Amino acid sequence: MVFVAQVRPYRGIEARVRDADRRQRFIDAGLDLLGSGDTPDDLTVRAICRQAGLTVRYFYEYFSDKDEFVAAVFDSVTAHLAATTQAAVAAAPWAEQNRAGITNIVRIISADRRVGRLLFSTRLSNGVLLRKRAEQGGIFAMLSREHIQAALQIPGNSRISATAHFVVGGVAQTLSAWLSGEIALSPEELVDQLQAILDQLNEPRLFRA
Incomplete structure (x- = not known):
């Protein structure tokens, strides 16, 4: 007979729910610290835990070190932005896809400047x-x-690749300047403005090898 150990709920909350909640608290704390206007030069584990309201022991249950933590915060934010933007583009007619994608990105970074x-x-x-x-730039390109x-x-060719990198880099730089108040x-x-620029890149002659 095999006995399966069960983790008892704590105050009515299942262990896996508490686990996911603690990890998300760390991710939210990382977004607060990294996305704030005054990001500390030396991001310490203690500062992260203090922001999350959790102990150092829990930090090391989810992350091996600060680098893994920062990467996890970035990946979490990027995944949400990419998924919602792809969904917005897929739901729009061809002629409106540029606007749909840009609108979603601007909406998200406007609602939460930390993300931007x-x-x-x-x-x-x-x-x-x-x-x-x-890495993100390469994926988006x-x-x-x-x-x-x-x-x-x-079919793909170098002209398409050049345009794709131009779009990704140009949009990112424009968004950075906008967030800093330069635009x-x-x-x-x-x-x-971004739609007007991107729509000019729909010309098939740009991609002929």
Whole structure:
């Protein structure tokens, strides 16, 4: 006979729910610290735990070190942004897909400036964030390239790759400048401007090898 040990609920909350809640509290704390206007130069485990309201013991149950923690915060934010943007684009007619994607991104970073700073601010110098941003840019460029190929029904080539990288880098830099106040546009005006630029890149002649 095999006996299966069961974890008793604590105050009516299952162990796996408490576990997920604690991890999310760390992620939220990381977004607070990394996405704030005054990110500390030396992000310590104690500062993270203090922000999350949890002990150091719990930190090491989820993360091996600070680098893994920062990467997890970044990945969590990026996953949400990517999933909602892809869904918005997929639900829109072809002619409106650029606007749908940009609108979703601007809406999210407008509602929560921490997200925008974490993903786009040039003032953050954390090494892990810089590496993750470079990886993110490559992934988004690949998705942009695949989108162009599918929309225009043409095979991939270097011109499509160049355009995809231009789009990803240009949009990211524009969003960074907007978040820092260098670009004085309302969210709606920013979407209009970016859409106007991106729509010019739908010209098939740009992609002929």
